Structures are given as structure tokens and as C-alpha cells.
Amino acid sequence: MSSAGTRLLYPNVQHRFALVARRAGLVARSERCRPRLHDFRHSFAVRTITTWYAADFDIGPRLPVLATFLGHKDPRSTYWYLTATPELLALAAARLEQAGRDAR
Numbered sequence: 001m002s003s004a005g006t007r008l009l010y011p012n013v014q015h016r017f018a019l020v021a022r023r024a025g026l027v028a029r030s031e032r033c034r035p036r037l038h039d040f041r042h043s044f045a046v047r048t049i050t051t052w053y054a055a056d057f058d059i060g061p062r063l064p065v066l067a068t069f070l071g072h073k074d075p076r077s078t079y080w081y082l083t084a085t086p087e088l089l090a091l092a093a094a095r096l097e098q099a100g101r102d103a104r
Contacts, residue, residue: 013037041070045081046088053091 002008014037021035028034048066052059063075072078082088 042081042083045070045078046083046085049082050088050091053088053095
């Protein structure tokens, strides 16, 4: 939100992000491999799910909350933002193993 209380315009935000990224020393390896503002959505989604797993939350009922926060109408659109990081996979595997032990 701007200081005037209006929504931010994406081209302006993108321009500022590019300036900040350049000043931070983040450089594009190519046009297809460059720092992108949109990547923060992916990081946010994965970190949120990882945090929920680590806190032993039931993920299913929370996915609509994450989807809404990301501006999606339903969680199926959010799944594209989830990347199988080693931390997330380890937590998911541990939960699956525990569920297997509990079922015995």
C-alpha cells in the first residue's frame, strides 16, 4: 500500500526491486535467470508450509488460508508455489513415518 493509501503499481514496484537487487549485488545470469519479485511468493509459501509442519499443525485445513493470502481462489492454485526443499521433505517424511507407526 502506498503512503497515500492506494495500491502499489506493479511496474513501479518491479522497477524499485530491480534497483535494490542491483545494489545488493544480485545479477542476472541471463534474461531467464534473474532475481524476480515474484519468487518471494514461492519462498513465502514453502517457508509457511515448512513452519506449519515443524509446529506439527494439520496442514490440510490451513491451505485455504495460505491460498487466500496469496490471492488464490482455491488451494489447487497454491500447490504450484510449493517446491520440494530438503527441509520440507524431511518434515513430511517424518510425519509419514510417524503416521505409519501410529497405525500399527
